[in-house]
Amino acid sequence: MLNILGKATSINVRKVLWTCVELDLPFTREDWGAGLRPTREPAFLALNPNAMVPVLRDGDFVLWESNSIIRYLANQYGGQRNPALYPAAARPRARVDQWLDWQAADLNRSWNYAFMALARQSPAHQDAAAITASCRDWAHFMDILERRLQTTGAYVAGAAFTLADIAIGLSVNRWFQTPLDDALRPDLPAVAAYYDRLAARPGYREHGRNGTA
Numbered sequence: 001m002l003n004i005l006g007k008a009t010s011i012n013v014r015k016v017l018w019t020c021v022e023l024d025l026p027f028t029r030e031d032w033g034a035g036l037r038p039t040r041e042p043a044f045l046a047l048n049p050n051a052m053v054p055v056l057r058d059g060d061f062v063l064w065e066s067n068s069i070i071r072y073l074a075n076q077y078g079g080q081r082n083p084a085l086y087p088a089a090a091r092p093r094a095r096v097d098q099w100l101d102w103q104a105a106d107l108n109r110s111w112n113y114a115f116m117a118l119a120r121q122s123p124a125h126q127d128a129a130a131i132t133a134s135c136r137d138w139a140h141f142m143d144i145l146e147r148r149l150q151t152t153g154a155y156v157a158g159a160a161f162t163l164a165d166i167a168i169g170l171s172v173n174r175w176f177q178t179p180l181d182d183a184l185r186p187d188l189p190a191v192a193a194y195y196d197r198l199a200a201r202p203g204y205r206e207h208g209r210n211g212t213a
Contacts, residue, residue: 002027002073005044006053007036011170012066013054014207018166019070021203023081067100070163084160095157099164107145107171110137111178119178135184142175142188149190154197161201169198170208 002020004027006013013029020027032039032053039051047055048064055062056069058076063069074086087093113134116125125131145168148156156164172195198204 003057004029005032005047005055005057007031007033008207010053011174012052014170015066015166016054016056016069016073017207018170018203019073019085019163021206022085022166022201023073023077025073025077025081067104067167070166071100074163084162086163092157096162096164099156100167103164103167103171107138107141107168110134110141111171111174114138114180115174115178118180119174132184135180138175139184139186142191143186145172146188146190149194155194165198166208169195169204172198173209 002025004013004016004020006016006029008014008017008029008031010033013033017027017029019025031037032044032055037044039045039048039053044055045051047057047062050064052064054066054069055064056072058072063072071086074082078085079088086096111134113125113130116122117131117134145156152158155161156168172191175191176195195209199209
């Protein structure tokens, strides 16, 4: 039985929960994180010295970093359950990895300040110029996604749903759920269609498109 440490409202925990649904993997989950059991406790730090969720325990194997966890789950359990989720061939797998890394390094960085200001109402993120800059940066990367989806007509790595859509789909939910100024939210019809396409998946409805997190 897999054990996932982290609160269900964390975007990075949601990646792992959704992946488990796609792979039909049973799991238990423990509440850790802000407002719950603190990740600075020695018991948690022994598992992840970064004091961040999620953490996966699979028997005596412990792993942190959400994208590493979902890759592991697909490698370990996806072969017979859902081989398309993380293709075995080098080039299609590299395309999935490319978009996973883009989500973590570029897309996530762009929306951080705007999301903290507008969705979380963080007092530390209320500089108007910084909010506008973050919104414009976010829109730039969402336009990259728009053009990619116009090309594929389906999912970010190509015709098939993959791990990349789990990571990016959660960021897309934030895009639509964050109260952005209309002037800073461009029309992205391919992204909107993608958002609805993902909503056909039970894992996304349960762990992604179910509010702002």
